[in-house]
Amino acid sequence: MSLIYNLLIYLTHLGLKCVAPFNKKIKLGIVGRSKAFNILKSNLNKQDKTLWFHCASLGEYEQGLPVFQALRKHYKKHKIILSFFSPSGYQIRKDSPIADVVIYLPLDTKKNAKTFFNIIKPELTIFVKYDIWPNFLNELKLRGLRAILISAAFRENQPFFKLYGKTLRNALFSFEHIFTQNETSKTLLKSINYNNVTVSGDTRFDRVSNQLNTNNSLSFIEKFKNNKLCIVAGSSWPEDENLFVNFINSETSKNIKFIIAPHNIKPAQIKLLEEKINTKTILFSNKENQKLSSAQVFIVDTIGILSKVYSYADIAYVGGAMGNTGLHNTLEPAVFGIPIIIGNNHSKFPEAKSMIDNNGMFSVSNQKEFNTILNELIKNESKRVNSGKKNSNYIKKNEGAVIQILDYLRI
Known part of the structure; x- marks a missing residue:
């Protein structure tokens, strides 16, 4: 062999x-x-x-x-x-x-x-x-x-x-x-x-918990959000972005802000995404000298800041499970105590199953289901807050892997 x-x-x-x-x-x-x-x-x-x-x-x-x-x-x-x-x-x-x-x-x-x-x-x-x-x-x-x-x-x-x-x-x-x-x-x-x-x-629970001890402030996101309800789509692929774009174009409200952080940040892909959105949109790459608070959509066409961006979210969508690319990190938004929406292809991700069972995460398979659960979380503050708390509690419950490993190594 x-x-x-x-x-x-x-x-x-x-x-x-x-x-x-x-x-x-x-x-x-x-x-x-x-x-x-x-x-x-x-x-x-x-x-x-x-x-x-x-x-x-x-x-x-x-x-x-x-x-x-x-x-x-x-x-x-x-x-x-x-x-x-x-x-x-x-x-x-x-x-x-x-x-x-x-x-x-x-x-x-x-x-x-x-x-x-x-x-x-x-x-x-x-x-x-x-x-x-x-x-x-x-x-x-x-x-x-x-x-x-x-x-x-x-x-x-x-x-x-x-x-x-x-x-x-x-x-x-x-x-x-x-x-x-x-x-x-x-x-x-x-x-x-x-x-x-x-x-x-899983040491990822310790990793994301450490995020709470860091400075997560991003002044440009704060200006963009402008104290309004904010929905973040993280690590999105085209099939995820289609759900968001359709929702934004058909049901958007001036009192809601949307942040999309695509997995693929190649200029051609970002341009295609921007052209599909029918409301004022600002890119991270051209945010300077713009009135951020007047925009409804902010596209993060850079890497390395998504974990901080999640700290501004009231609701998160994590990409990868609407297609076959694999669900991205759902623990990053969960640690901030917010409800999470994902696609339905998540069978290989036990943390997703656990959060779904806890009613902190919601799986959707099409536009209708996406619109329904997102509207419910937008309008029902009690459900939004309680679902988020279930996710943060799930993270706290599963911390401790690092301590066990370091104890074994006598460090």
Whole structure:
């Protein structure tokens, strides 16, 4: 099985190189991986003590951040290497303050794994959620280096638990301990005789709770909102935006403000969205010297401020579940105690199911359902406030994963 895995890695690499000239994201990954070893060599000395954090993409980085921050504070004399698999993570967090060196993870081959650990010898390695790379993890174990997996979430249909998944399954045993989000994941690990497991919960709850301790003020949003009821659509895709645009164009009120923060902020996409809206709209990129309070819609055509924008929302809509792209982070708005609306494709997101069951979140499948629940939340202040409180209470109830992980590490 190991031979087949390595062959697949090789063939995948060849395939990506062929596609790279026609796909910007893939090209970024190919070029970035080719530079990883040189970046490590130029930033590290043999005597450096190191830690290694690996994340698949931006979401996993945000998930692991509270743990990373605690380790950064504790291991002040260590150099921290942060690696990403996805360009979307690397490009946005390549200047992360919690790391001394940020790289793309090289392709998971035995040769690359040996070269990687010849350059760094991390005293501790942390992987977040998934992105299990057998050659790197097996080499790490062979060298007697410590590794843990945090916020892990497993499903029965994953290769780890199938007859054909031996290579990936063996890689899990490179972790000295795995912290899972739920009991189901622990049970699945025990089914393959992996027993060093703690159900700690999801570190994202700690991550979003920390947001309440930061300065979330945005003066331009405050001016735009102008003390009126504000509805925020975060991480929206075209299918999500269609719901909003139709609602704004047909039922809008001068006493309601709308903020749309699209997932795709390419100029052509933003222009298309703006042209569909029949009321005064201002973009983040052209907000200067404009009377913000006179606009009804504000489009956030930038990244990095959505979590702060949610603090101004009275109602939030989180995108991704009207289509098949995957529901985006619903915990970010939930921590601010506001009701949330999402699409109906959310079966892989247990936090969504929990908040729906708690009546703090509402799932819709079409324009009619969207209009109905949004109008109800707008007109019924009591329901709006009570639903929001249920979401903030849900966040508080699930905090504490970071403390368990740090206790295990004796920090």
